[in-house]
Amino acid sequence: MPLPSLPEDAVWQAADNPEIIEQVASLYRRLDAVVAADATMCHKCGRCCHFGEFGHRLFVTTVEVAYFLAGVGRHGLRGPQTDCCPYQQATRCTVRPWRPAACRIFSCESKQPDANDRPLDELRALHTSNCVPYAYVDWISCLNDLRTRRGV
Ligand code: SF4
Ligand code: SF4
Numbered sequence: 001m002p003l004p005s006l007p008e009d010a011v012w013q014a015a016d017n018p019e020i021i022e023q024v025a026s027l028y029r030r031l032d033a034v035v036a037a038d039a040t041m042c043h044k045c046g047r048c049c050h051f052g053e054f055g056h057r058l059f060v061t062t063v064e065v066a067y068f069l070a071g072v073g074r075h076g077l078r079g080p081q082t083d084c085c086p087y088q089q090a091t092r093c094t095v096r097p098w099r100p101a102a103c104r105i106f107s108c109e110s111k112q113p114d115a116n117d118r119p120l121d122e123l124r125a126l127h128t129s130n131c132v133p134y135a136y137v138d139w140i141s142c143l144n145d146l147r148t149r150r151g152v
Helices: 008-015 018-036 062-072 101-105 117-129 139-150
Strands: 059-061 136-138
Touching (some): 008 139, 059 139, 062 139
Antiparallel strands (some): 059 136
């Protein structure tokens, strides 16, 4: 079955909408505060950004990609892509302020399998309230699609 694709026009429109970008920023601020207060700390080793090696995928929603693009711009799209996130350099995330929700939440030590549910519910609601088509897509495929279609 083909992977779901991103509604690209809607992504760029949302990226240009300061109200939507501020709503995502606000959600991320709250999310970061909750994660910072959590006892299960991330040691920032960067292993989980090597998706294939680590054995997981990173999925993102339409408004998360919009927020990311509002931060890095179309010239910030990177490639060629491998199974490691192209924004990792020497174990560090180079796009930390604009990284998706799952990058903020994920903990290899977490015992809570449903830790992603609440922010994802809020992200879903944010699409509805702003009439942005909801998509939940693989990060690497999404970056490849955006780069291919934009010719960057
Ligand atoms: S979540 Fe775990 S694997 Fe990922 S960077 Fe943090 S400590 Fe490393
Ligand atoms: S955006 Fe940053 S934290 Fe997220 S996978 Fe890429 S390098 Fe890792």
